Amino acid sequence: MQFIDYYSVLGVLNTASTNELKIAYRSLVKKYHPDINHSSDATTKMQLLNEAYLILSDPEAKTIYDVEWIRYHETMGGESQTKQSPPDNNEEQATGKNYHFQSDLLRDWIEKAQKQARDITAQAVKDTSGIVKAAGKGAVSGIIQVLGYFVIINIIFLLVKSC
Numbered sequence: 445m446q447f448i449d450y451y452s453v454l455g456v457l458n459t460a461s462t463n464e465l466k467i468a469y470r471s472l473v474k475k476y477h478p479d480i481n482h483s484s485d486a487t488t489k490m491q492l493l494n495e496a497y498l499i500l501s502d503p504e505a506k507t508i509y510d511v512e513w514i515r516y517h518e519t520m521g522g523e524s525q526t527k528q529s530p531p532d533n534n535e536e537q538a539t540g541k542n543y544h545f546q547s548d549l550l551r552d553w554i555e556k557a558q559k560q561a562r563d564i565t566a567q568a569v570k571d572t573s574g575i576v577k578a579a580g581k582g583a584v585s586g587i588i589q590v591l592g593y594f595v596i597i598n599i600i601f602l603l604v605k606s607c
Contacts, residue, residue: 445545445551445554445555446543447512447516447520447543447545448492448495448496448554449513449516450495450496450499450500450509451496451500451513453492453493453495453496454468454469454472454493454496454497454500455468455472456468458510458513462501465497465500465501466497466501469493469496469497469501472489472493473490473493476489476490476493477490477568478490478565478568478569479568487565487569490565490568491558491561491562491564491565492561493561494557494560494561494564494565495554495557495558495560495561498557498560498561499553499554499557502553505550505553505557508547508549508550508553509550511546511547512545512546512547512550515546516543519543520543
């Protein structure tokens with residue numbers, strides 16, 4: 445399993461408060477949500493954002509992650525973190541492919557967060573698709589209804605005019 449620097453993913457410092465994490469997460473979700481961003485990698489970025497937020501928003505998981513984060517930066521020669529831009533440019537920088545996790549508990553949490561992030565993103569895509577279909581059906585129904593009223597009004601107008 446590779447190490448992912450969730451702070452870089454969210455574009456915040458490792459000293460970010462819970463509120464700062466939430467603000468960064470919400471801002472990026474608005475940018476990469478499937479119903480807004482139609483790029484080919486938006487779903488992958490959305491999954492990574494969800495995964496990062498799931499780990500960093502849980503106080504116990506964050507505490508263990510922070511210990512591993514420090515170890516990762518010390519072991520892999522990482523420099524002190526500066527505020528960075530989110531997933532666009534940092535995916536390679538935010539991952540450590542040759543890193544061995546010290547905490548089995550954290551590794552398990554991350555695996556669960558990855559699955560949950562995939563599920564959340566898949567549900568968002570499904571919901572978006574359902575909303576679009578429902579809107580389309582509603583629009584067609586509305587057009588048919590308007591056309592029906594138009595025909596009825598014209599018939600009434602013709603009857604009144606012929607009398």
